[in-house]
Amino acid sequence: MATFRIKRFNPEKQAEPYFEEFQLDIPSGATLLDCMNLIKWTLDGSFSYRMSCRSAICGSCAVKANGHALLACQRQAEHIVDNDETITLEPLGNMKPVKDLVVDFTPFWDKINKVKPYLEPGEAPPEKERRQSQEEFLLIDDSSTCIMCGACYSDCNVLEVDDNFLGPAALAKAQRFVGDSRDSQTLERVKELSEPGGIWDCTHCAECVERCPKPARPFDRIKEIMTVALEKGVHNNNGARHALSFFNSVKRSGNLNENRIPVESMGFFNIPGLLSLIPVGLRMFLKGKVPPIIHHSIDEVDDVKRIFKELDQ
Amino acid sequence: MIQHDVVIVGAGLAGMRCALEACKELDVAVLTKVYPSRSHSGAAQGGIAASLGNVEPDSWEEHMYDTIKGGDFLNDQDAVEEYVKAAPRVIYELEHMGCIFSRTSDGKIAQRSFGGHSKPRACFSADRTGHAILHALHEQLMKNAKSVKIYNEWYMHSLIVDGDRCNGVVVSNVQTGEVEVLQAKAVVFATGGYGRVFKITSNAFASTADGVMAAFDVGLPLEDPEFVQFHPSGLYRQGILFSEAARGEGGYLLNGNGERFMEKYAPSRMELAPRDIVARAEQSEINAGRGVNGEDCIHLDLRHLGEARIMERLPQIRQLGIDFIGVDCITDCLPIQPTAHYSMGGIPTDKHCHVIRDEKGTRMNGFFAAGECACVSVHGGNRLGTNSLLEAVVFGERAGRSALEYAVGIDYGNVNEGQEKAKVLEKLEDVYQRDGSESYNDIRNEMKEVMMTHCGVFRDEEKLKICIETLKGLQERFKKGKVTDKGKLFNTEIYEVLELGNMLGMALIIASAALERKESRGGHFRTDFAIRDDANFLHHSMVFNSPEGPVIKKKSVVITKHQPAERTY
Numbered sequence: 001m002a003t004f005r006i007k008r009f010n011p012e013k014q015a016e017p018y019f020e021e022f023q024l025d026i027p028s029g030a031t032l033l034d035c036m037n038l039i040k041w042t043l044d045g046s047f048s049y050r051m052s053c054r055s056a057i058c059g060s061c062a063v064k065a066n067g068h069a070l071l072a073c074q075r076q077a078e079h080i081v082d083n084d085e086t087i088t089l090e091p092l093g094n095m096k097p098v099k100d101l102v103v104d105f106t107p108f109w110d111k112i113n114k115v116k117p118y119l120e121p122g123e124a125p126p127e128k129e130r131r132q133s134q135e136e137f138l139l140i141d142d143s144s145t146c147i148m149c150g151a152c153y154s155d156c157n158v159l160e161v162d163d164n165f166l167g168p169a170a171l172a173k174a175q176r177f178v179g180d181s182r183d184s185q186t187l188e189r190v191k192e193l194s195e196p197g198g199i200w201d202c203t204h205c206a207e208c209v210e211r212c213p214k215p216a217r218p219f220d221r222i223k224e225i226m227t228v229a230l231e232k233g234v235h236n237n238n239g240a241r242h243a244l245s246f247f248n249s250v251k252r253s254g255n256l257n258e259n260r261i262p263v264e265s266m267g268f269f270n271i272p273g274l275l276s277l278i279p280v281g282l283r284m285f286l287k288g289k290v291p292p293i294i295h296h297s298i299d300e301v302d303d304v305k306r307i308f309k310e311l312d313q
Numbered sequence: 314m315i316q317h318d319v320v321i322v323g324a325g326l327a328g329m330r331c332a333l334e335a336c337k338e339l340d341v342a343v344l345t346k347v348y349p350s351r352s353h354s355g356a357a358q359g360g361i362a363a364s365l366g367n368v369e370p371d372s373w374e375e376h377m378y379d380t381i382k383g384g385d386f387l388n389d390q391d392a393v394e395e396y397v398k399a400a401p402r403v404i405y406e407l408e409h410m411g412c413i414f415s416r417t418s419d420g421k422i423a424q425r426s427f428g429g430h431s432k433p434r435a436c437f438s439a440d441r442t443g444h445a446i447l448h449a450l451h452e453q454l455m456k457n458a459k460s461v462k463i464y465n466e467w468y469m470h471s472l473i474v475d476g477d478r479c480n481g482v483v484v485s486n487v488q489t490g491e492v493e494v495l496q497a498k499a500v501v502f503a504t505g506g507y508g509r510v511f512k513i514t515s516n517a518f519a520s521t522a523d524g525v526m527a528a529f530d531v532g533l534p535l536e537d538p539e540f541v542q543f544h545p546s547g548l549y550r551q552g553i554l555f556s557e558a559a560r561g562e563g564g565y566l567l568n569g570n571g572e573r574f575m576e577k578y579a580p581s582r583m584e585l586a587p588r589d590i591v592a593r594a595e596q597s598e599i600n601a602g603r604g605v606n607g608e609d610c611i612h613l614d615l616r617h618l619g620e621a622r623i624m625e626r627l628p629q630i631r632q633l634g635i636d637f638i639g640v641d642c643i644t645d646c647l648p649i650q651p652t653a654h655y656s657m658g659g660i661p662t663d664k665h666c667h668v669i670r671d672e673k674g675t676r677m678n679g680f681f682a683a684g685e686c687a688c689v690s691v692h693g694g695n696r697l698g699t700n701s702l703l704e705a706v707v708f709g710e711r712a713g714r715s716a717l718e719y720a721v722g723i724d725y726g727n728v729n730e731g732q733e734k735a736k737v738l739e740k741l742e743d744v745y746q747r748d749g750s751e752s753y754n755d756i757r758n759e760m761k762e763v764m765m766t767h768c769g770v771f772r773d774e775e776k777l778k779i780c781i782e783t784l785k786g787l788q789e790r791f792k793k794g795k796v797t798d799k800g801k802l803f804n805t806e807i808y809e810v811l812e813l814g815n816m817l818g819m820a821l822i823i824a825s826a827a828l829e830r831k832e833s834r835g836g837h838f839r840t841d842f843a844i845r846d847d848a849n850f851l852h853h854s855m856v857f858n859s860p861e862g863p864v865i866k867k868k869s870v871v872i873t874k875h876q877p878a879e880r881t882y
Contacts, residue, residue, distance in 0.1 A: 012800045029550065029638065041754035045806040046798035050347075053517040055553040055633060057444060058351040074636050098488065099803040105348070118452035119411030128365075128401075129408040131420030137413065144413045144438070144445060145629075148350045182411065215628070 002026050002081050004039060006047065007090040009097050017097065019088075026077045032087070033061050033072035049101035056213060059149030063101045064090040069151035071213045092154035094167075108153050111166050115174040115193070122184030136181040139224075143176040146216040152208035164197040168208035168218030171199060175221035178228055190229040199225050200239020238273075241265045251308050254298035258291040314730045317342035317462070318720045319713075320482060320497035322469045322524060325352035326443070326705035327684025327712070328503035329450035334713025335501075336460040339720055342495065344464045344484060346519060346808070349451045353505055353517040354705060357443025358556035358629065359427060360435025361702035363400035367421040371432040373397045378875060380700060383429040383587045384657075384693020385835035385845065386877035387537070387853070387870060392664040392689045394873065396707050403706045404436055412449035414438050415626075425626075426561045429587035429697040429882075440556050440629045443702055468808050469523060470737045472500065472680070473728055474531045477670065479680035480726035482527075483737045487808065490801025492737050494730045498720035499679050501712050502528065502660060502668075503705075506685040508541075509812075510820040511653035511769065512761035513552040515544055521812035522819035524686045528660045529818070533670050533677060534855040536688035536868065537658035538819070539826035542696055542836045543770050545591040547652020548637060549610040555630045555649060557698040559615055559642075560584040562626050566595065567612040567646065568603040574611075582882040589695040589836045590882060592651040596770040605648060612646035619643075651770050655696055657836060658826075659688040661855065661868070666712035672855045672868040679719060679726070683712035690853065694835020744810050749793030756787050756794065757813050760820055768824045773841040777828040784821045791817055825863040826854045847877050 001023050009017035022039050030038075033051055040047045050060040054073045061072040065080050066088050080087050095103035121130075152168035153159060159167050166174075174193055177183045193199050199222050208218040230240060245264035249257045262280075266273035284290050298304070319335045321328045324345035335341045345352065364371040376397040381388050408414060408422065415423040415437055427435040438445035454461050466487040473481040473494070481496040504524025508516030529535055545566070546555040560566070566584050568574045578594035579586035586594075595611050598604065605612055615623060620643045623631055627642075634640045634647050660682040661669045666689075668680040684705040691704055767780035791814060798806040832846035833839050853868040 010800060010802065012802050031637070040806070041757075042752075044797065045753075046800070046804075048798075048803050048805050052347055052351050052519045053353060053356050054551070055356055055515075056636065057356050057441070057629075058347070058353070058517060060347065060351050076637075076639075102803050113455055113458075118456040121409070121411075125405075125409040127405070129405050129414075129422050132414075132416055133420050134416045134418070137416050140413055141439070144448070145441065147355075147444070148348075177411075180411070 001085070002077070003084070003086040004035065005086055005088040006039075006100070008100055010046070010099050026081070030077050031073050032065060032075045032077045032080060035077045036072055036089070048099045057147060059147035062092055062149040062151045062154065064092060064154065069093070069154040069211045071149060071151065074213050092150050094154055094156060094159040095150065105150060107163070108150055108167070108169065111170040112148070112173055114166060115170050116185070116189070117173045117177070119177060119180060119183055120185040121182055130182050132181055139179040139181070140176050142215045142217060143172050143179065143221050145214040146172050146176075147214055149213060151211040151213060152218050155207050155211045157205050157207055158201060158203055162201065165201050166197055168222070171202070171225065172216050172218040172221040175225050178225050186228065187232050187234070190225060190232055190234050193225055194229050194234050194237045194240060199229065200237065200242070238265050241267055250304065252297070253295060254301040254304040257295040259293065259295065314494045314496050314728065315342075316496045316725065318497065319499045319501065319716045320344060320495050321501040321503060322482060323352070323503035323505060323684070323686070324349035324463065325354035325503060325505055325684060326446055326450060326702060327709035328352075328501070329447075329454055330706050330709030331501050331503060331683060331713035331716070332461050333450065333453055333457065334710050335717045336457050338717055339460075341461045342464060342497070343454070343461060344467045344469060344482070344495070346466060346468045346487065346523075348465045349454065349463060350448060352447060353520055354702070355444045355447040356515070356517065356554060357702050358440045358554060359558035359561060360425065360437035360442050360699040361404060361446065361706070362427070362430065362434050362697070362699040363404045363436055363703065364397065364432070364434055365401050365404065365422060365424060365436065367417055368424045368433045371434055373400070375431055376400065376434060379430050380691065380697055381693065381875050382880055383697040384695055385880055386847075386851070386875070387540075387690065387693030387834060389664070389690050389871040390873040390875060391871045393691050395664060396689075396691045396704065399707045400703055403703070403710065407446055407449060407706065410449050410453050412438070413445050425558065426585060427698045428557055428560065428582070428585045428591065430699070435558070435561065435699040437558065439625075440558050440627045446702060446706070468811070469504075469527060470740070470811070472527050472531050473733050475726055478678040478726050480728050483733050488803055490804060492734055492741070494728060494733050496725055496728045498723055498725055499681060499716035501716050502680075502682040502686050503684045503709060503712070504686040506656040507816065507819050508653040508656070510760060510764050510816045510823065511541075512765035513547055513550075513650060514653040515547055515552055515554040516653065522815045523812060524682075525659055526815040526818050528668070528682075529822070529858055532858060533668065534661060534672070534857045534866070535658060535822055536661035536853050536855055537690060537826070538656070538823045538856055539830050539854060540657035540694050540836045541653055541823065542588055542655040542657060543592040543651040544654035545588055545595055545651055546613055546649045547654070548633070549608075549648035549650050551637060552652040553633065553637065554652070554654070555613060555633065555647060556627070557588070559613060559627055559630060562622065563618055565614040565617070566591070567614050568598045569605045569607065569611070570603060574598050574603070579882040586882040587695055587697060588654075589838075592770055593838060595651055599650070610648040610650045613642075613649045614646045615642045616644065616646070653765075653769075655701060656685055657688070657690065657692045657694065657696055659686045662687050662689055664689060665715045666708055667715060672866045681712045681716050683708040694837060741807070744807060745796060745799060747794050747796050749795050751790045751794045753794045753810055753813055756790055757816075760784065760787055760817060764820050764823070768820075768827055771838055771840050772827055773839055774828065777824055780824045781821065781828065784817060784824060788817050788821070822856050822863050826856050826865060829865045830854060845880075851877060
């Protein structure tokens with residue numbers, strides 16, 4: 001007998017969510033969704049959540065189980081029960097709960113819409129199909145597997161503190177077109193995606209890769225967009241300057257020049273930006289956190305340079 | 314009252330393709346009880362058929378013949394001809410919209426073999442073709458957001474009709490529970506299938522006959538409902554789909570003795586015979602005690618394909634096996650069984666997607682249907698794999714064009730908003746107030762069980778009569794169920810009860826038509842009438858509503874190029 005500890009919420013009835021426990025024998029081979037259905041159909045018909053395909057392709061049944069987002073239909077329930085024979089179910093994070101495990105997807109879709117999520121071909125199409133090599137297909141194959149379930153969005157650490165961030169799903173969707181050999185707007189796309197709220201606001205925690213139930217792996221896609229942006233010379237933003245400064249510092253000295261990176265990230269001629277660093281710098285100084293003024297190379301800097309040289313080739 | 318020129322119910326492939334066509338000149342609404350990207354078209358895996366000839370020379374003529382032979386000669390051949398001729402164009406258009414396809418070495422759309430097709434003509438995107446097309450169409454709708462409004466998570470209760478004209482639909486916003494009247498010059502149904510009436514099914518929870526029953530309830534007939542396709546490779550017990558592409562790529566079917574039993578049933582096509590034949594072969598092996606370990610399943614063996622090919626061509630189904638039953642098809646066989654998959658029958662339409670209201674083909678004005686919910690009929694008694702995505706796209710576009718042409722030249726019809734709303738509110742209130750002793754879960758399970766055992770792959774008169782009696786009993790018990798959620802907000806329980814009511818109605822229609830058809834053809838097999846009987850049954854069934862229950866009439870089959878012939882593989 002397992003305990004399902006479920007976060008219940010019905011704004012028609014209560015102002016605040018609460019946890020309710022249900023006891024259930026997990027049938028052999030049952031998915032988490034099968035168990036949720038058994039609870040709904042035999043114990044409490046008012047238990048509310050989304051579901052549809054049962055085969056991990058429609059993306060409806062993403063919920064938080066034991067603190068992490070997953071697709072309920074994709075997991076065997078007995079694989080999820082914790083040491084106390086309990087499964088804790090909560091609605092996805094970073095979205096407003098509507099009722100029980102149902103959340104409001106409006107901001108999620110608004111952000112998908114922001115990345116111009118459709119092909120922008122440059123010229124009129126040929127009579128038959130456009131040619132695309134299998135290699136070009138593979139550049140967009142992974143991002144095209146996204147099922148818009150919101151699991152990555154739920155557990156994204158940036159979204160927790162910054163509503164303005166486009167988030168992993170929208171950025172993965174963006175890569176679907178940035179990487180498409182048939183699209184004509186690559187430069188415009190990476191310029192827009194380099195704006196605040198875009199690729200450079202990702203903190204590289206890769207939580208989205210852990211949560212993605214498909215091969216879409218949003219953070220991998222974000223890195224691909226970053227690469228294209230840098231290759232296309234879209235450097236005029238803090239994120240790109242930061243990445244380049246970081247790169248150059250390691251290349252030159254084998255470690256980070258922490259005095260130089262913030263200044264280079266802001267840009268030498270960005271006076272308001274540079275001024276905004278002063279209070280942070282002062283606080284660091286008062287707390288004794290200022291890095292050494294004179295930057296030293298590591299002893300093995302020649303090895304580092306050799307690595308960079310080989311990578312260049 | 315909400316108004317739109319064209320209202321489309323359903324946002325799968327047919328609904329969205331329809332919207333893209335109609336929105337070229339008109340204000341369009343797409344209504345879906347889920348979200349477009351959650352539609353069940355996305356679960357289609359293996360491919361979409363077209364005689365592109367990218368791998369081997371091919372022609373529409375061959376595609377046409379394969380489709381008709383696959384359908385056991387019940388297809389309307391004029392519709393089939395236009396449908397297969399349109400196939401290459403609509404696929405190129407999808408590619409131009411941005412749909413992602415696997416490619417040949419020279420960069421063309423890749424194609425592979427599929428059951429019943431004599432040439433490799435399944436265009437595919439790995440093993441998630443439906444998903445790729447669904448998202449490409451959704452992308453185009455987002456691009457055209459100015460002229461298409463999408464109503465996510467709205468449930469359609471009923472059609473509004475005035476004599477021979479359809480004027481709109483009555484709907485609920487699932488999130489708020491509010492009932493609204495949606496007035497339209499043209500209504501298009503693209504509401505999908507109803508496989509959920511069976512215990513073992515590949516269908517989504519949403520595939521519950523809402524659309525077809527809304528049409529039936531206003532006096533329109535349903536065509537060929539007895540023809541339900543059982544897909545040969547549903548995951549044992551769960552029923553979820555393992556693509557036919559697994560066999561298209563060379564997979565074997567083995568019985569419990571390790572024999573490739575298809576030798577006995579379809580020696581020339583083996584595992585790539587049409588689905589009705591393969592599903593019956595599997596069920597015969599299981600019934601004869603030759604299932605794996607004596608259980609109700611047989612084995613799908615992909616091990617000889619090798620890891621590289623499986624990872625390139627079938628990555629998703631490999632993952633499904635690992636996630637759902639802990640079996641990696643690279644090293645082990647997958648346990649499968651026939652699973653209710655596709656409804657050949659549905660709302661009768663002519664080849665321009667106008668719904669017809671009698672066996673003579675009289676049009677219902679302002680009402681159109683496309684995709685699985687419709688019966689054109691291009692599939693006849695059995696659909697070939699990869700022909701359904703094609704159907705959704707070809708006839709989705711046509712329905713959009715027909716609805717546009719109809720709506721451009723006409724004003725809104727008369728709708729009595731208060732009256733229409735009151736009818737639905739009354740029905741809803743009745744459900745809300747139910748406080749009986751019956752469990753809807755039991756009723757649903759008993760319906761699914763009896764449909765599977767008595768109206769499934771093999772049928773006979775005795776079983777069907779028991780099935781019909783059981784369903785009538787369930788319909789009575791349905792009125793005495795109990796609803797626990799009395800709230801309005803996102804009340805999924807209420808919609809599940811409404812869906813169950815629709816499914817009970819649909820199940821009875823399927824079983825009644827199956828009882829009437831005393832022959833075996835395509836997906837309908839009667840052990841007491843085991844051969845096809847063209848002299849008495851080369852016609853479509855048209856099932857009408859009546860106070861005494863379903864009444865069945867005949868509609869003739871359109872035969873142009875291919876006279877019915879013996880069907881062997």
